Amino acid sequence: MISVLVCDDQALIRTGFATIIDAQPDLQVVGECGDGRAAVDMARRLNPDIVVMDVRMPVLDGIEATRLLAGAGVADPVKVLVVTTFNLDKYVYEALRAGASGFLLKDAPPQQLLQGIRTVASGAALLAPEVTRQLVGRYAARIRPAAPATETPLTPRELEVLRLIAEGLSNSEIAAELVLSPETVKTYVSRILTKLDLRDRVQAVVYAYRHGLAPS
Template structure:
């Protein structure tokens, strides 16, 4: 069973998410919280696999709570999926920096919600094309870091794969683009994560844009 904690300041939203997740045989909601501080306490008590985290809440917001939850133990297996409304949230890069692994629009279809939980519980990042475009827009407004120095630890092939990750491609899609197997892509991604000391694939997307490896104007 995939153990989930729901964090949102609106009781109706929490109730709706619980009902949708409850229809899956492999997902169990083990706790709820209405603010960031409560979220940290609930997560410590229940030890979930996945936290569905609202960004905008009174008091301690979702980004701060995510940072506290994931910073408590660098080796934690907990994954955070940020609940957002892309029309108003400009915090995608901040959420990635805090360690969020997935992003989900609050009015997503029920099966998309359940799929997102399963994807991040399996250790993958949930980055839709919409999220990738949002990262591009945020990166265009953010100060760039010195990509030459940061990316110097990567081989030419690893930089090539990082660029494709930044564009939102899956391992299978990258393999088709570069004529290599998905297993080989996965091996390269693992090495890139280690070399850049990145937490997960979502963090790699942000790095690809912040270093200029992928121009924000790319499609």
């Protein structure tokens, strides 16, 4: 059973999410709240498997709440799936930098929300290739450092895979591009995450651009 904490300042949306989630045999809502501060407090008390987090909320916004729950240096990070009505690049980028494992829009169909929760809870990341491409296209110039990284623990092939991840390609697309099997690509992705001490491919995208390892 995957335990879920739902945080949204709009009661109607919060109740709707909770109803959809609780109807699933493998998902259980353990709490609901309407602001980021309450989300942090409840998450630390209830220890859910995943927090479904809105962005714009009173008291403490979803980005800062995510940073407190899943950001760098957090001793026992909680997986966060950001779900918002705002498809603005700055929210996507800031949410991912804060430690979120995924990003969805509220107008996504219910099945996509449920699958997103399961995906993030399993330890995988949820960032659709089209979202990655939009993020990269708008933010590459800001994310890219003044000088590229001079040292990396990655092999040339792993660097190739990382660059394709940063372009927003899925494992199957990377496999087709490099003429590899999907299983081999999955192994490369796992090695990249381990070597760079990253949690998921979402962090890999941010890492690639912040360290000058992504395509120009």
